[in-house]
Structure formats: C-alpha cells, structure tokens
Amino acid sequence: VIKRLKASGLLAPLAALLLWGLWAFLPKLAMQNMQPHSVIFYEAVGGWLVTLPLLFFIKGKLVRNKMGIGLVFCGSNLGIIAILCYYTALKIGPVATVSTITAMYPIVVMTLARIFLKEKMNRLQFVAAAMAMVAIYLLAG
C-alpha cells in the first residue's frame, strides 16, 4: 500500500493531512492554560526547533531567489491578514456560517491553479474534489 501511495504521489499529502490534523487539535489543549498569543509564540519556537537544523542540512547555503522569497513573504503575510479577516467575521457573525464559508478556500486555490498553472483534473478527481468540499462543509458547520 505504501509503495502504491508513494508511486501515486499520495504519501506526502496524506502524511501532511494526518500531521495537520494533529496540529489543528493540539492548540485546543495548549489554550486550556494559556492565551492564544502565547501559544503562537511557543508554536513559532517549536517550528524553529524543526526548521533551524535544516540549515545544517543545507550547509548554511540558503538559496536567495528574490522572487521566491517575495512569494513566500506575500503568502505568509496574506495568511496572517486572512486570519484577521476570519476573526473579524467570527466576532460579528455566526460561527457556523463563517467557518463553513471560509473552509471553502481550496476552491480558490483550485481555480487559481487552473487559470495560472493550467492544472487539469480527470473526471474522478473532479468527483473526489467535490466530495472533499462537501466533507469540509459538513465538518465546518
């Protein structure tokens, strides 16, 4: 099974799915005793515990592609602004509806990939993507 998953390129996204599930779950426990801003700080430190050793792995030679760094910078900052918009919506709107609407962001990603990267899907992938969106809708509500 692992061989097949690896060959189809599914192993990495599936591993990320399981780890992100854990990542989404653990803050709930951490925030029982601390405020969100403190949790975010320690989370950043934890992230560095994993990512800083990568510097040794790449022998300190970071690729300095300006466009690449700019894209990462824009992506990260847009993500932070998105969280702010999300919290604003949550503050003034119904939680179930707001979280359901915002959970649909993969549709934006798929549309952008279709327009700018010309990524195509076969019929089964379309069905799988539609089912995933319904699943997210049901889980977010």
Add this chain to the structure above:
Amino acid sequence: MLSAPWLLPSFLAIILWGVSMFLPKLAIRRLPPFHMTLYSYSIFMFGAIVLQAFYGFHIEFDLRGVLLALSVGVIGGVSQIIYNFSLHTRSITYSIVITSLYPAVATLLAFIFLGEALTLRQTTGILLGICSLILMVKASDQKTES
C-alpha cells in the same frame, strides 16, 4: 450587495487564504522545499514576535501548555516540510484537496482524546472525506482529461 456585515470579511478570508495557499506553489519553482520552509518559519517567528509586542511582551509560562505549544510548532514544521515536498512533486490541486481534509482528523482526535461528541453531520463529513481520499487514489491511475 453584501447584506450582512460579516460576509465581506468572510469572503476576504476565503480569497486571501486561497491566494496564500497558492503562492507557495509558485515559490517552490524557485526555492527548494527545505529552503522554503526555513523562510516561511522565519517570517512566522517574526510575526509571532510582532504579535507579542502588541501584548506588551507578556508571555505566559505553563509547563504543560508550553510543551503542547512547542509540539504544535514541531508538528507544524514537519508537516510543512512534507507539504512543500508534495508541492514539489505533485500538482497543487491534488495536494490541496487531500490536505484540506485535516479538520476530519482533528474532529476524530477530539472525539477519541477529549470525548467530544460526534454529530451525524460530522460523521457524514468524515466518511465523505475518506471516500474522497479513496477516489483520489483511484483517480491518480486515470489520465487527466479536462
């Protein structure tokens, strides 16, 4: 047009999140996965410090909470590396559909470890998510058409 005041920030959040998840696919063409992870976590650390400044650098310390938060960071870091590698090798459409199902895993973990009740709606969502993953595996054997 947008009758409720919360609709505008909600739609902005969808679009900004969508764009912020799409940009790494463009960046991965210029930066190797390890390098990209290092840059994004440096920006995250900077953001976390700026956030502390807003709160007057009042960082709480509760051993259990700190250990859990550090674990969140470690797990997030590892999953980010794996995700970047998946972006490097597969289409973003493929990776985003699979990884966007992570609330199903979080819901299941909350059910198992926190005893949170699973509603019929959530159970249906988890089952549909599993079906969509199975379909994705099947779909990877098929030729891309449209």
